[in-house]
Amino acid sequence: MSLLDYTATQLAEKIKNHEVSVLDAVNAVLEQIDSKEDTYNCYVTVDREGALKKAEEVQKKIDSGELTGPLAGVPVAIKDNMCTEGLLTTCSSKILGNFVPTYTSEAVINLEKAGAVIIGKTNMDEFAMGSTTETSAYGPTKNPRNPEHVPGGSSGGSAAAVAANECFYALGSDTGGSIRQPAGYCGVVGMKPTYSTVSRYGLIAYGSSLDQIGPLCKDVKDCATILETIASYDPKDSTSVKRDDTDFTSALVDDVKGMKIGIPRDYLGEGLDSEVKDAILKAADVLKSKGAIVEEFDLGLVEYAIPAYYTIAAAEASSNLERFDGIKYGYRTEEYTDLHNMYKKTRSEGFGPEVKRRIMLGSFVLSSGYYDAYYLKALRVKALIKKAFDDAFAKYDVILGPVAPTTAPKLGESLSDPIKMYLGDIYTISINLAGLPGICLPCGVDSKGLPIGLQLIGDCFKEKNIIQTAYAYEQARGDIIKEG
Amino acid sequence: MSKEYETVIGLEVHVELATKTKIFCGCSTAFGAEPNAHTCPVCTGMPGSLPVLNKQVVEYAMAVGIATNCDITQYSKFDRKNYFYPDNPQNYQISQLYLPICRNGYVEINGENGKKKVGIHEIHMEEDAGKLIHSEWDDCSMVDYNRSGVPLIEIVSEPDMRSADEVIAYLEKLRLIIQYLGASDCKLNEGSMRADVNLSVREVGAEKFGTRTEMKNLNSFKAIARAIENERQRQIDLIEDGEAVVQETRRWDDNKEYSYAMRSKEDAQDYRYFPEPDLVPIVISDEWIEQVKARQPELRDEKMTRYEADYKIPAYDADIITSSKKMADIFEEAVADGANPKKVSNYLMGETMRLLKDKSMDPDDITFSPANLAALIKLIDAGTINSSVAKEVFEKIFEEDIDPEKYVEENGLKMDNDEDGLRGIIEQVVADNPQSVQDYHNGKEKAIGFLVGQTMKATKGKANPGIINKILKELL
Numbered sequence: 001m002s003l004l005d006y007t008a009t010q011l012a013e014k015i016k017n018h019e020v021s022v023l024d025a026v027n028a029v030l031e032q033i034d035s036k037e038d039t040y041n042c043y044v045t046v047d048r049e050g051a052l053k054k055a056e057e058v059q060k061k062i063d064s065g066e067l068t069g070p071l072a073g074v075p076v077a078i079k080d081n082m083c084t085e086g087l088l089t090t091c092s093s094k095i096l097g098n099f100v101p102t103y104t105s106e107a108v109i110n111l112e113k114a115g116a117v118i119i120g121k122t123n124m125d126e127f128a129m130g131s132t133t134e135t136s137a138y139g140p141t142k143n144p145r146n147p148e149h150v151p152g153g154s155s156g157g158s159a160a161a162v163a164a165n166e167c168f169y170a171l172g173s174d175t176g177g178s179i180r181q182p183a184g185y186c187g188v189v190g191m192k193p194t195y196s197t198v199s200r201y202g203l204i205a206y207g208s209s210l211d212q213i214g215p216l217c218k219d220v221k222d223c224a225t226i227l228e229t230i231a232s233y234d235p236k237d238s239t240s241v242k243r244d245d246t247d248f249t250s251a252l253v254d255d256v257k258g259m260k261i262g263i264p265r266d267y268l269g270e271g272l273d274s275e276v277k278d279a280i281l282k283a284a285d286v287l288k289s290k291g292a293i294v295e296e297f298d299l300g301l302v303e304y305a306i307p308a309y310y311t312i313a314a315a316e317a318s319s320n321l322e323r324f325d326g327i328k329y330g331y332r333t334e335e336y337t338d339l340h341n342m343y344k345k346t347r348s349e350g351f352g353p354e355v356k357r358r359i360m361l362g363s364f365v366l367s368s369g370y371y372d373a374y375y376l377k378a379l380r381v382k383a384l385i386k387k388a389f390d391d392a393f394a395k396y397d398v399i400l401g402p403v404a405p406t407t408a409p410k411l412g413e414s415l416s417d418p419i420k421m422y423l424g425d426i427y428t429i430s431i432n433l434a435g436l437p438g439i440c441l442p443c444g445v446d447s448k449g450l451p452i453g454l455q456l457i458g459d460c461f462k463e464k465n466i467i468q469t470a471y472a473y474e475q476a477r478g479d480i481i482k483e484g
Numbered sequence: 485m486s487k488e489y490e491t492v493i494g495l496e497v498h499v500e501l502a503t504k505t506k507i508f509c510g511c512s513t514a515f516g517a518e519p520n521a522h523t524c525p526v527c528t529g530m531p532g533s534l535p536v537l538n539k540q541v542v543e544y545a546m547a548v549g550i551a552t553n554c555d556i557t558q559y560s561k562f563d564r565k566n567y568f569y570p571d572n573p574q575n576y577q578i579s580q581l582y583l584p585i586c587r588n589g590y591v592e593i594n595g596e597n598g599k600k601k602v603g604i605h606e607i608h609m610e611e612d613a614g615k616l617i618h619s620e621w622d623d624c625s626m627v628d629y630n631r632s633g634v635p636l637i638e639i640v641s642e643p644d645m646r647s648a649d650e651v652i653a654y655l656e657k658l659r660l661i662i663q664y665l666g667a668s669d670c671k672l673n674e675g676s677m678r679a680d681v682n683l684s685v686r687e688v689g690a691e692k693f694g695t696r697t698e699m700k701n702l703n704s705f706k707a708i709a710r711a712i713e714n715e716r717q718r719q720i721d722l723i724e725d726g727e728a729v730v731q732e733t734r735r736w737d738d739n740k741e742y743s744y745a746m747r748s749k750e751d752a753q754d755y756r757y758f759p760e761p762d763l764v765p766i767v768i769s770d771e772w773i774e775q776v777k778a779r780q781p782e783l784r785d786e787k788m789t790r791y792e793a794d795y796k797i798p799a800y801d802a803d804i805i806t807s808s809k810k811m812a813d814i815f816e817e818a819v820a821d822g823a824n825p826k827k828v829s830n831y832l833m834g835e836t837m838r839l840l841k842d843k844s845m846d847p848d849d850i851t852f853s854p855a856n857l858a859a860l861i862k863l864i865d866a867g868t869i870n871s872s873v874a875k876e877v878f879e880k881i882f883e884e885d886i887d888p889e890k891y892v893e894e895n896g897l898k899m900d901n902d903e904d905g906l907r908g909i910i911e912q913v914v915a916d917n918p919q920s921v922q923d924y925h926n927g928k929e930k931a932i933g934f935l936v937g938q939t940m941k942a943t944k945g946k947a948n949p950g951i952i953n954k955i956l957k958e959l960l
Contacts, residue, residue: 083532096531103525105532202532208761237534238763316761319564322575323529327627343568366566366756375758 003028004165007218008074009225011168015062015073022055022062022073022117025168029075029119033166040142040151042161044080045088046120051075054117061115070225070249072115077167079158080121081128082108082213083202087118091204092136092157093126095324095331095350105202106237107171107213107230114229119167122157126352127321128178128206130154131421132414135354140411145187145450149408152182158216159186169217169226173203175210176309177403177428180440183216184403184453187442189223189470190216194460195435196241198227199234205320207313208239210432220441220471224248227463243461251464256472257291259465262396264299267427273406279444279452280402286476287400287469297395301388302430304381306422309429310358311365311378318362324350357418386434393459398469402427403440403453427455437463439470443477488688489723491716492696493651493681494605494643497658498636499668500612500676501544507611507635508535508578515674519617519628527633529573534762537562541635542766544667545585545609546776548637551661551783552604554589558768562609562760567753570627571613579638581757584608585766591661593653596646602654603642610636637667643682643693648712652705655679656807663809664783671848672704681712684729685719694719695729699736699743707738714741787812795825804833808847811836817854823861831857835875839882852885860888872945873897900946903955906939909947910955913938924960932956 003011003020014020033046061067078084081091083101090096108118125135133156134140141156143149144164151160155172159182162170172179174192183190191214198213205211215226231246263284268277288294326332326346333345351359365374392399404424414421431438436457443454454473458466506513509526525533549556561583564576589604614632618625639658645651659670659677670677684696699715702708714736719729732748782790784806791802806812811832818828840847860881864874869892877897880886892898900906913935914921923931932953939952 083530089531091531099531101532102530200532201534204531205762236536238536239761315758319566319576319756319758322566322568323531323573325568325570325575327570328528328573329530339570340568363756366758368754368756371756371758 004032006168008168008222009070012070012072012074016068022059023052025073026051026055026075026117026119029165029167032164033119036144036164036166039147040144040160040164040166041139042122042141042157042164042166043077043120044090044092044123044136044138044157047087047118050087051117051119058115058117067115069114069229071111071229074116074168075119076111076116077119077122077158077161077170078108079124079155079170079172081124081173081204081206082171083204084108084118084121087121089121089204090138091127092124092138093324093351093355094137095347096329097137097331099330101202103202106199106232106234108202110230110232111171122155122161122170124157125154125178126355127204127317128154128173128175128211129317129354129358131177131181131424132409132411133157133160133182134411134415135352137352142411143186143408143450145408146448149410149450150185150414152185152404152408154178154182155190155216156182156185159183159188159190162186162188162216162218169215169222171213171230172216173206173211173213174428174432175207175313176432177425179214179216180403180428180438180453180455181425183440184442184455185408185451187445187451187453188216188218189220189439189441190214191223191227191439191463192431192437193227193231193463194437195432196239197231197243197246197437197463199232199237199240201234201236205316207316207432208320209316210309210313212432220439220467220474221249221252223439223470224252224467245461245464248463248467251467252471253468254472254475255291256287256469259287259292259398259469260396261287261292261294261398261400261469262392263294263296263400264302264392265296266299266302267401268296271405271423271426272402273446275446276402276404276406276452279446280400280454283443283454283473283477284400287473290472290476292469294400297392299388299392299399301381301385302426305385305430305433306426308378308381308385309425309433310361310422311374312382312433314358314362315366315375315378316362318359318366321351321355321359326350354415354418382433385430389430389434389436389459393462397458397462397465399457401455401457403455404428407446407448407450407452431457435460437461437466439466441470441474443473489685489716489720490688490690491646491712492643492684492686492693493645493647493712494696495639495641495645495651495654496680496682496698497639497641497655498678499548499639499662499670501541501635501637502666502668503538503540503544503635505538506633507538507541507609508633511633513634517630519626520630522630523632527573528629529575535578535760537763537766538635541609542585542768543776544635544665545607545637546768546773547665547780548639548662548667549586549589549607550773550777550780551665552586552589552591552607552639552658554586554604554607556768556773557583557585557587558773559583560585560766560768562763563757564760566756569613570625571616571632573614573629573632577611577613578760578763579610580608582759583765585768591654591657593650593657595650595653600644600650602644602650605640605642607637607639610638612636643684643696648709651681651708651712655705655708660784660807660809664781664787666781669848675703678702679708681708681715683712683715683719685716685723694723695731697729697731698733700733700746701735701737703738707736710738710741711736711743715743718743791815795819795829797825797829801826801829801833804837805829810847810850814850814854814857818858818861821855821858823858824865827861827864828857831861831878835878836882839879850882852881856881856885856888863888863892867901867948868892868898870899870946870949872940873899876945897946899948900943901948901951903951906943906947906951907955909942910935910939910952910959913942914956914959921960932960
């Protein structure tokens with residue numbers, strides 16, 4: 001077994017026991033990056049020097065007993081939309097191609113305090129807008145399970161880096177499925193916690209009311225451990241909530257007896273690939289055989305989630321991205337005649353087509369005369385969707401379903417038809433609209449050998465239910481994914 | 485025959501709040517620092533930064549709302565107002581459109597026909613923008629974000645005013661309320677209070693309002709009055725000529741006493757307002773409102789009543805002293821230091837007002853300490869100095885805030901009560917002015933005043949006037 005095959009918590013244990021040094025781990029990851037990165041393109045920036053320097057510092061703190069946590073010394077990759085002081089942060093956009101933040105995002109600070117070693121910043125769909133990581137200004141990331149396929153998105157670089165052993169775990173962000181869907185496509189574990197659990201301070205906003213940071217990693221134990229580390233009440237984020245139940249590792253219990261699990265029939269209907277459906281139902285059977293009570297039910301409103309999501313997310317994005325104007329930082333066009341010409345040229349040249357599409361859509365739904373018809377209506381749909389989930393969680397502890405209608409599509413298949421790409425988010429976006437936690441973990445492979453993701457959804461602040469269910473399933477499932 | 489027109493005016497007043505830190509971050513609001521010294525990722529719009537609301541801003545807004553008889557919105561929200569300009573680092577301003585913190589208030593003013601209420605439509609909270617500095621040498625513009633994120637409230641009146649006098653009365657009233665609350669210093673010339681005037685005219689008796697214009701860049705009460713008169717006449721001229729008033733924003737140039745159109749309604753921007761997702765709603769409990777009410781300081785009307793009752797000064801005095809928070813503060817502190825209230829009042833209304841007028845200053849510009857005024861009055865009362873010397877000393881206090889006791893001592897200004905010494909001087913004065921002596925004996929009482937004046941001159945103003953009078957009468 002290679003050092004790279006360890007999970008994050010296994011590696012931390014080995015480092016703690018002085019079987020492996022932090023430097024060994026960092027060097028192993030850097031070597032893996034050297035040999036694989038040309039193929040997969042998981043990273044926008046690899047911080048070789050920073051990681052090597054940090055490895056020494058962290059090793060000293062571990063040796064002195066200052067750092068004893070379950071992630072101390074473990075190399076991590078950070079999605080390139082989280083600010084890192086002194087380290088290029090591009091959001092995979094040309095407009096931030098030269099942006100070096102003056103401060104570090106809160107979630108990353110929490111990891112650094114726990115002794116994480118940042119290897120680099122991972123590729124993503126530009127400003128997290130996309131489902132394939134193909135909208136990046138720095139080239140697409142390839143799926144390590146099969147490089148002819150996309151890794152999913154928008155946290156595709158993070159998911160692929162974990163799948164390719166180019167890091168031991170990664171942080172991603174999830175606005176409409178951007179952690180869970182790439183986790184599913186790449187066959188790794190990914191989780192979006194309840195909105196307000198992880199501070200958004202330093203996360204470059206896409207849809208502020210929907211964005212959450214979460215882990216991408218190798219197994220459920222790592223997932224609970226990382227989430228426990230990054231979750232914190234942060235007075236700098238007004239939407240952050242004080243919670244005293246973020247001891248997520250306490251839910252790593254192999255027991256689902258009596259756990260009530262609902263499968264929305266709406267999630268098994270038209271559009272769902274039959275191989276994916278079979279794998280999901282097989283996973284449900286595994287849980288049933290371990291004593292969970294599993295039944296199908298009608299959730300409702302599923303067809304309204306996509307238009308509501310793209311209205312709200314685009315509206316917020318159109319405003320959030322106004323600050324990228326060539327004045328204060330980032331890209332500025334070379335030649336211009338006056339202020340407005342500078343704005344126009346900078347933004348036309350700096351943003352890619354998907355970002356422009358969403359800015360236009362968002363500006364339209366907020367414009368005078370359309371606000372009530374689109375934006376307000378979308379907010380009402382959002383409230384109804386939340387209500388539908390409230391009703392479901394009155395009956396069930398966990399909702400189970402697929403993470404995406406198909407396994408990873410081939411590169412180039414999605415961009416030509418944006419509507420089709422948006423429809424691929426159908427099983428993930430309602431969870432963001434309702435602020436719920438969701439986890440995705442592998443539950444099989446299709447006939448092409450591509451991973452299939454199982455999604456478990458919990459009620460607000462009930463991460464432990466889905467962590468426990470995922471952990472029990474993972475124990476029964478065993479290893480199913482082999483590296484491509 | 486020419487028609488009669490009525491002017492209809494509503495105001496939008498921006499007030500910079502006197503908080504120590506900005507509305508959404510911990511940066512200082514202090515004025516006059518090096519450009520961009522008081523900035524952080526939040527107030528410079530860095531990617532990933534998030535706003536956190538300053539509680540003091542909410543409390544000041546509530547205090548102003550309570551003092552102006554508003555309903556406090558107990559579930560209030562912020563919204564984003566989107567527009568591109570370099571002084572606005574995020575290219576949106578965090579403001580309140582849909583659920584402003586205060587609504588449906590009024591203040592009472594002395595209008596054309598007695599007391600009248602001016603309605604307040606709403607008060608909302610928002611952030612100020614930065615400042616652009618245009619460099620003439622480098623052909624470039626620079627931006628200073630020190631002011632970006634300084635808290636503002638915008639007070640929107642109903643269209644209830646009918647003349648420039650009513651507008652000034654309304655603004656004076658607002659300014660005093662806000663100054664007394666300590667929520668702002670409300671200086672028009674420094675921009676901590678800014679008023680935009682919405683004005684239309686209609687024929688007397690008409691029910692419908694005419695088309696209104698909005699006037700910006702009004703930096704003093706005088707400018708406001710001039711702009712109102714000018715705009716009223718411009719609109720009447722248009723109507724009389726059979727032309728339409730265009731709904732537009734205009735900019736006043738007070739030097740040229742002329743306004744020009746900035747933008748019309750047609751090219752008004754669409755601000756694409758929507759609820760600010762980075763801030764949670766502000767929930768204001770009954771208890772919180774009660775706490776703010778309980779902390780509400782004494783406002784002007786209550787102060788006037790108390791001055792008359794407790795200090796026994798005339799209503800006229802109380803009115804003038806309380807017309808400025810600064811003067812009222814000086815009055816109260818000087819009296820607290822033991823000075824006679826009426827004498828303090830006289831010094832504020834007389835000498836202080838005279839010096840302010842001479843130097844074209846506002847009461848807010850006063851720098852002397854109430855303790856020195858109190859000490860001066862005590863010196864007069866103790867007979868240590870006479871009143872003409874006191875006026876001189878007060879000018880020194882007004883200008884340099886000197887300690888009067890020390891100053892009198894050092895400059896030998898103590899009143900001269902030495903009768904024997906004075907008698908010699910007065911004998912000389914009488915001998916030198918036989919004509920005045922003659923006049924006095926011929927029944928011209930006033931002649932004695934001249935002789936007193938001559939004696940004062942000879943003693944450099946230090947002689948006790950009572951003793952001079954006594955000796956003069958004896959000698960004559």
